[in-house]
Amino acid sequence: MSVTYIDAIHAAQETLLRDDPRVFLYGQDIATFGGAFKATKGLAEQFPGRVFDSPISEDAMIGMAVGAAIEGMRPVVEMQFADFSSIAFNQIVNQAATHYYRTGVPVPLVVRLPSGGTAGSGPFHSQSMEGLYAQYPGLIILTPASVSDAYHMLVDAAALDDPVIYCEHKFLYRWLKAKAINGDHLPIGQARIVRAGKHATVVTYSAMVHEAVRAADRMAADGWEIEVVDLRSVKPLDLDTVLASVARTGRLLALGEAFPWGGVTAEIVSRVSEEGFHLLDAPPQRLNSRDTPVPYHPKLWAAHRPTPESICQALRQLLGF
Amino acid sequence: MEMADISGGSTIDHAFLRKAFLAMLRARLLENKLSSLYKAGKIVGGVYLGKGQEAVSASLGSALIQGTDFFAPLIRDQAGRTAFGEPLIDCTRTYLGSSLGPMRGRDGNIHRGRIDLGMPAMISHLGAQISLVAGMLFARRLRGDLDGRGGATCIGDGASSTGAFHEGLNLAAVEKLPLVAIIANNQFAYSTPTNRQYACGDLVERARGYGVGGFAVDGTDLLACASVISEAVRRARNGQGPQLVVANLLRLTGHGEHDDASYVPEETKASHCGRDCIEVAMRQLVEQGAASVEEILAWQEEIAAEVQRAVAQAQQEEPPDPYHEVWSAISTRFPLPVVQP
Numbered sequence: 001m002s003v004t005y006i007d008a009i010h011a012a013q014e015t016l017l018r019d020d021p022r023v024f025l026y027g028q029d030i031a032t033f034g035g036a037f038k039a040t041k042g043l044a045e046q047f048p049g050r051v052f053d054s055p056i057s058e059d060a061m062i063g064m065a066v067g068a069a070i071e072g073m074r075p076v077v078e079m080q081f082a083d084f085s086s087i088a089f090n091q092i093v094n095q096a097a098t099h100y101y102r103t104g105v106p107v108p109l110v111v112r113l114p115s116g117g118t119a120g121s122g123p124f125h126s127q128s129m130e131g132l133y134a135q136y137p138g139l140i141i142l143t144p145a146s147v148s149d150a151y152h153m154l155v156d157a158a159a160l161d162d163p164v165i166y167c168e169h170k171f172l173y174r175w176l177k178a179k180a181i182n183g184d185h186l187p188i189g190q191a192r193i194v195r196a197g198k199h200a201t202v203v204t205y206s207a208m209v210h211e212a213v214r215a216a217d218r219m220a221a222d223g224w225e226i227e228v229v230d231l232r233s234v235k236p237l238d239l240d241t242v243l244a245s246v247a248r249t250g251r252l253l254a255l256g257e258a259f260p261w262g263g264v265t266a267e268i269v270s271r272v273s274e275e276g277f278h279l280l281d282a283p284p285q286r287l288n289s290r291d292t293p294v295p296y297h298p299k300l301w302a303a304h305r306p307t308p309e310s311i312c313q314a315l316r317q318l319l320g321f
Numbered sequence: 322m323e324m325a326d327i328s329g330g331s332t333i334d335h336a337f338l339r340k341a342f343l344a345m346l347r348a349r350l351l352e353n354k355l356s357s358l359y360k361a362g363k364i365v366g367g368v369y370l371g372k373g374q375e376a377v378s379a380s381l382g383s384a385l386i387q388g389t390d391f392f393a394p395l396i397r398d399q400a401g402r403t404a405f406g407e408p409l410i411d412c413t414r415t416y417l418g419s420s421l422g423p424m425r426g427r428d429g430n431i432h433r434g435r436i437d438l439g440m441p442a443m444i445s446h447l448g449a450q451i452s453l454v455a456g457m458l459f460a461r462r463l464r465g466d467l468d469g470r471g472g473a474t475c476i477g478d479g480a481s482s483t484g485a486f487h488e489g490l491n492l493a494a495v496e497k498l499p500l501v502a503i504i505a506n507n508q509f510a511y512s513t514p515t516n517r518q519y520a521c522g523d524l525v526e527r528a529r530g531y532g533v534g535g536f537a538v539d540g541t542d543l544l545a546c547a548s549v550i551s552e553a554v555r556r557a558r559n560g561q562g563p564q565l566v567v568a569n570l571l572r573l574t575g576h577g578e579h580d581d582a583s584y585v586p587e588e589t590k591a592s593h594c595g596r597d598c599i600e601v602a603m604r605q606l607v608e609q610g611a612a613s614v615e616e617i618l619a620w621q622e623e624i625a626a627e628v629q630r631a632v633a634q635a636q637q638e639e640p641p642d643p644y645h646e647v648w649s650a651i652s653t654r655f656p657l658p659v660v661q662p
Contacts, residue, residue, distance in 0.1 A: 024463060049463070055495055060452035060488035067456020070436055073463060075456075090485070094444050095453065097650065102428045105436045106652040137650035162651040187657035236655045 003181055006173040008147045009039050009112070011181060012154035013076060017047045020074060023158055025051040026065060027078030027112075036080050037114060037173055058084050062091035062111065066099065066163075069109045074158050082113035082167065083127040096163040097138030106161040110154070115143075116169040116207055116257055117289075117305055119298040126294035126301075128206075128256070131263030133165045134235040140164045140188070141235040145209035147176055148183025149232060156188050167234075169207040176210070191238035193245065197227035200251035200318055203242050203268050205231040208255050208306060215311035226315060234264050242268065243276045250281035251318050257305050260288035282321035287314045333547040335611040341383040341547055342602050342612070344404035345375035346620055349599055351409060351628045352399055355416055358632070359578045364416050366429045371397035373541075373573030374505050376598035379404045380546035381473055381503055384554040391439045391457045391472035393450040396431050397505065397572070398475055406438060409627060413635035426641030447480035451489025451502055458498045471558045473501040478518055479510025481527070490563060494531045499557035501564045503550070505540060507572035508594065512584045525567040533563040540570030541594060543602035544609075571595045 003011075016023040025040055031053040034041030044051035054061045058079065065075035079085045085092065092111065100106045117126035134141045140162055144150040150168060157164040186192055194209060195216055202212040209230045216226035229245050231238065246252050252272055254265035265286040272284055289305045306314075352370045359368040371378055374397045382404025385392050392405045399412065414422030415433040424433050424442065434442025441457070443450055454472040461467040480486055481504055493500040504524055508515055521527065528535025534556055538549040546568065553564035571594045575582040589595060606612040612620075 055488070055492055057452075057488035057492055059449075059485050060455070060492040063449055063452025063485070063489060064456035064459060064492060067441075067453040067458075068460035068463070069456075070441065071457045071460035071464075073460045087484075090446050091449060091452070094446055095449055098444070099442075100652050101650040102424060102432070103434060103436060103442050104425075140651065140653065160653050162653050185660045187659055189655040189657055190659075 002177040002179060003147055004174050005147050005150050005168070005176040006037060006039055008151035008181055009154060009168055010041065012151045013040060013043060014046070015155055016076065016158050017043060017050050020158065022072060022074040023050070023076060024068075024073060025076050025078065026054050026061060028054055028056055028080045030078050035078060037170070039078065039112070058087035059091050062088040063095060065109050066091060066096050066107055069107045070099070070105055074108050076110045076112065076158060078112045079114065081125050082115040082129050083124050085111065085113055085129060092133065092139070092163070092165070093136040097136050099138070100162065101138060107163050108158070108161045109163045110157045111163070111165050113165060113167045114170050115167040116171055117294050117301055118171050119301055120296060121170075121294070122296035123293035128167070128258035130165070130167045130234045131258050134264065134267070138163065139235065140233065141167065142188065142233050143167045143205040144232065145172070145206050145230050146183065147178035148181050148185070151181045152183065152185045153188060153232070160188070167206060171207045186232065188233050189236045189238060191232055191241040192230045193227060193241065194230045195226065195228040197225035198249055199224050199226060200253060200315055201227045201229060201242070201245040201249045202253045202255050202311070202315070203229045203231065203245070204255035205234060205264070206257065208257050211306060211308055211311060212255055214308040215315065218308060218312050219315055224315070224319060237267065237271070239271055239275065242272060243279065246272055246276050247279045250279060252280065252284040253311075253314055253318055254284065254286045255306055255311060256288050258288060260286070260291050263288065282318055285314055285318050287311060333544060333551065335609065337383055337547055337551070338543065338606055338609065338611040341376075341379040341404060341543060342606055343620060344379040344382055344400045345543070345599055345602060347403045347409065347624050347627070348375050348379070348400035350621070350624050351412060351631070354628050354632060356578050358416070365418065368416070368578040369396045369431050369576070370574045370578065371399045373571055373598060374507060375400040376543040376546045376602055377503060377505050377540045377550070377568040377570065378475065380543065380550040381475065381501070383547070384551045385471065385473060387438055389470055391441070391454055393441050393443065393454045393472070393474035395443055395450065395475045395477070397477075401475065402440070405440060407435065407440060409631040410634060411435065413631040414638065417632070417635040418640050419635045419638035420641040421638050422635070446485070448476060448483035448485030448489060450474045451476070451486060451500070452492055455489060455493040455496065455498050455500055458500060459496060462498075467499070469558055471499040471501060471554050473503065473554065475503045475505060477510060478504060478506040478508070478515050478524065479513065481524055482518055490531050490533065490565070493563045494533050497560075497562040499560070501550070501553050501557050501566065503566045503568060506567055506569050508589060509572060509585065511576040511580070523567065525565065528565040531563070531565070533565050534561060536564065536566045538566060538568050540568030541596040541598045541601055543598060544605050569594055570598065573597060
């Protein structure tokens with residue numbers, strides 16, 4: 001038996017519904033149908049009156065969840081695709097994110113964003129929005145890359161009193177498997193070194209962790225030892241772990257699947273340059289997707305996002321300084 | 322869609338009328354003072370008044386019960402806030418930037434609320450509070466604690482054009498929640514007249530499309546507002562789902578105190594909807610025997626003193642201190658402790 005990444009997300013929601021009477025699930029097609037990706041399959045039957053189909057109204061879905069959260073519930077909202085959360089942007093960044101600072105009353109809300117690209121998904125079913133939401137004060141942004149993290153971070157997210165944007169990568173849903181949900185259960189806010197090395201550090205998150213590890217395997221054939229840091233949460237950002245790694249390697253590549261202008265990788269390079277400039281033996285590098293909408297055709301898509309090849313190329317350039 | 326018969330209004334009891342009228346008077350006198358303070362440069366940021374909308378707002382605030390119902394006021398709801406039970410000092414503290422106000426200087430003017438009173442703080446993005454109130458009611462339903470409760474919010478004709486209005490009202494209708502949405506159709510969204518805002522004959526026609534109750538009311542007439550809005554709240558509480566009330570009136574001031582409203586034609590001001598609802602209400606109270614002229618004059622004096630005290634107190638209080646401000650937008654304190662496996 002094995003557990004996939006989406007099994008872990010399903011199991012986390014099952015745990016939450018079982019253990020916390022304040023939790024309810026809300027989203028499009030998530031009740032009887034079980035969700036577009038089956039992340040809630042069977043939960044409506046298992047927990048009657050706790051799992052609800054919503055109208056196709058992303059704005060109202062989040063507005064409703066914020067209202068329920070300030071009245072003592074713990075809503076977990078599924079956006080069918082992260083891309084559609086742009087319709088809910090106002091409620092997320094202006095209603096949910098400002099509420100605690102303005103009123104002193106926190107908003108315990110989890111928004112699940114099926115994120116990132118898969119072959120054939122095209123411009124409107126492939127986006128990575130973590131950087132956009134991280135820009136706004138008042139939100140916690142999670143980007144799990146492993147089966148265990150997918151489970152533990154979702155369960156932990158619902159226990160936080162603040163709004164959490166939980167970015168789950170669609171590419172990992174069924175591709176990523178583990179023997180069981182276990183893992184070290186690091187707390188939210190702490191990064192993990194998934195591969196130790198001494199020549200360069202790749203700081204990344206979500207599906208790109210696996211591409212970075214593949215690239216590191218290839219680089220190892222040439223004798224390069226690449227360290228890979230999985231941020232796990234984009235906000236808060238565990239700069240201590242990143243700086244400690246850069247201190248060991250002297251070289252930084254910030255890697256992400258989101259669009260290249262600004263965003264998480266820019267933030268990492270900026271922070272490391274600011275606080276760890278003396279640790280760097282080479283100019284810090286960034287690698288992101290290309291600056292176009294995410295293309296539909298698998299050949300274009302594969303060349304739009306970072307790949308083990310393009311990561312290796314960026315690493316060779318970094319190591320060449 | 323059932324249109325309420327608003328011709329009578331005599332069923333409204335005197336206690337309700339007095340409560341609503343007192344809230345109208347408090348709001349008007351307080352807002353007159355806020356306008357003076359703004360013009361004297363004593364208020365930072367905008368001042369947004371509900372002048373001309375008090376009858377609608379106060380009727381809603383009086384029909385709701387604090388501690389039972391939820392009320393998400395908008396920009397022109399000083400009267401409704403007061404009737405619902407928001408202390409005047411919350412208003413003056415927020416406008417004058419006292420650190421003791423509900424928003425502690427972190428937000429200002431009409432962007433204030435008290436979750437502990439069931440009154441969320443509005444955001445500026447119009448229509449957004451409809452789904453928020455729906456969610457508050459939905460939470461009570463899930464907790465098995467919805468019976469006899471209702472929730473309400475107010476918007477203007479302009480906000481009825483937003484996607485959030487549509488999404489929110491539709492969601493509330495799908496869930497059959499006890500939500501009352503009041504559209505104060507004050508003829509102008511900032512400066513834009515209603516013929517550039519919507520093309521239907523009357524906004525209340527939309528109620529049928531949403532599958533919610535619909536009521537049209539003369540927003541300048543306290544008796545009519547009290548009767549219609551009380552009925553809408555009653556129906557919502559009784560399980561008849563959301564209710565939409567469209568009140569026709571005129572904003573008797575600019576969008577904010579920075580705006581001279583020169584775009585409002587004289588003929589509109591002179592029309593029926595341009596009547597001052599406070600003057601109408603005063604006559605109605607006397608005619609109904611709910612209050613005497615002497616009583617009303619005495620109230621005015623009392624309230625003027627009350628407003629003076631609320632302003633003076635807020636002015637004496639400390640402003641927020643940027644050196645002691647907790648500059649965190651979340652309540653969670655990172656790093657979190659490591660979980661023992």
